[in-house]
Amino acid sequence: MDFKNKVVIITGASSGIGAAIALLFTKKGAKVVMVARNEDRLKNVRSNCEKFGHQPLVIVADVSKDSEAKRVINTTVSQYGRIDILVNSAGISKIAGIVDDNALKVFDEVMSVNLRSIVSLTHLATPHLIASKGNIVNVSSIPDFGALAARTFSYSTSKAALDHFSKCVAFELAPEGVRCNTVNPRPVRTEVIAHTGVSKEEEDAIWKEIEKVTALGRVSDASEVAELIVFLASNKARGITGSSFVTDNGSLLQGVSMSTSFEFK
Numbered sequence: 001m002d003f004k005n006k007v008v009i010i011t012g013a014s015s016g017i018g019a020a021i022a023l024l025f026t027k028k029g030a031k032v033v034m035v036a037r038n039e040d041r042l043k044n045v046r047s048n049c050e051k052f053g054h055q056p057l058v059i060v061a062d063v064s065k066d067s068e069a070k071r072v073i074n075t076t077v078s079q080y081g082r083i084d085i086l087v088n089s090a091g092i093s094k095i096a097g098i099v100d101d102n103a104l105k106v107f108d109e110v111m112s113v114n115l116r117s118i119v120s121l122t123h124l125a126t127p128h129l130i131a132s133k134g135n136i137v138n139v140s141s142i143p144d145f146g147a148l149a150a151r152t153f154s155y156s157t158s159k160a161a162l163d164h165f166s167k168c169v170a171f172e173l174a175p176e177g178v179r180c181n182t183v184n185p186r187p188v189r190t191e192v193i194a195h196t197g198v199s200k201e202e203e204d205a206i207w208k209e210i211e212k213v214t215a216l217g218r219v220s221d222a223s224e225v226a227e228l229i230v231f232l233a234s235n236k237a238r239g240i241t242g243s244s245f246v247t248d249n250g251s252l253l254q255g256v257s258m259s260t261s262f263e264f265k
């Protein structure tokens with residue numbers, strides 16, 4: 001798979017799955033555009049990438065803000081003149097139960113990053129993707145298939161909606177030769193749990209619990225997800241659109257996705 005001269009925007013590239021995607025696309029020869037809010041972390045990932053290929057372009061942006069999403073697309077096009085692939089990996093997970101006082105605040109926050117920002121970036125990138133006959137890969141999750149865990153309704157709803165949105169976009173853009181798919185991973189050892197604000201001990205306990213409820217008894221490495229995304233973005237997947245690809249260590253084989261004995265506080 002050769003991505004020479006292909007311009008790939010990756011959101012959430014400062015850590016976890018997004019960082020692994022940036023590294024793999026760089027290794028495959030792409031011109032990578034890395035987007036996230038934390039400049040130091042982005043620069044760390046960039047210095048890792050540049051050992052293997054083209055130096056990625058770093059854009060520090062909060063994609064949940066319309067003006068910043070616009071800046072991501074405009075900066076990319078003014079630098080490289082085209083967009084071939086959009087990978088939306090930026091995402092947050094915040095905990096609040098439906099009866100909690102902050103339920104709606106958390107819901108709005110999660111939806112604005114996990115869904116609305118992707119709608120916005122897709123809207124802005126589409127004319128360029130039509131011009132390049134490019135494609136979109138969205139990083140979803142597996143709550144489509146059941147509730148993830150108690151008090152995660154915001155996250156679960158955002159990801160289920162993202163799968164549906166991706167199918168609608170795939171249908172609408174198919175006549176233009178633009179594909180759109182999702183990758184639905186679980187569990188992948190990244191910063192995702194640390195970023196919810198839990199302590200290190202709680203984080204370790206959660207990963208241990210999660211590991212136990214997968215059929216394979218394991219947690220994925222972010223590079224495994226990156227490999228699948230790069231495949232879907234490549235010409236080898238030219239017949240694939242509107243599909244969701246589960247890579248979940250067999251979690252769904254046990255019925256409900258990720259129910260563990262861990263209770264989010």
Ligand SMILES: NC(=O)c1ccc[n+]([C@@H]2O[C@H](COP(=O)([O-])OP(=O)(O)OC[C@H]3O[C@@H](n4cnc5c(N)ncnc54)[C@H](OP(=O)(O)O)[C@@H]3O)[C@@H](O)[C@H]2O)c1
Nearest residue numbers: 012014015016017036037038062063090091188190191192
């Ligand atoms: N790890 C798993 O088990 C798992 C399972 C299923 C799905 N996923 C999904 O995979 C994706 C990547 O998650 P991860 O596990 O790699 O977690 P992570 O390590 O926490 O990475 C999340 C990324 O999103 C970025 N981000 C968050 N809010 C942003 C915003 N408003 N604007 C721009 N960037 C933003 C973060 O960067 P900054 O903080 O620098 O902005 C970071 O780079 C997410 O969509 C997540 O829901 C993960």
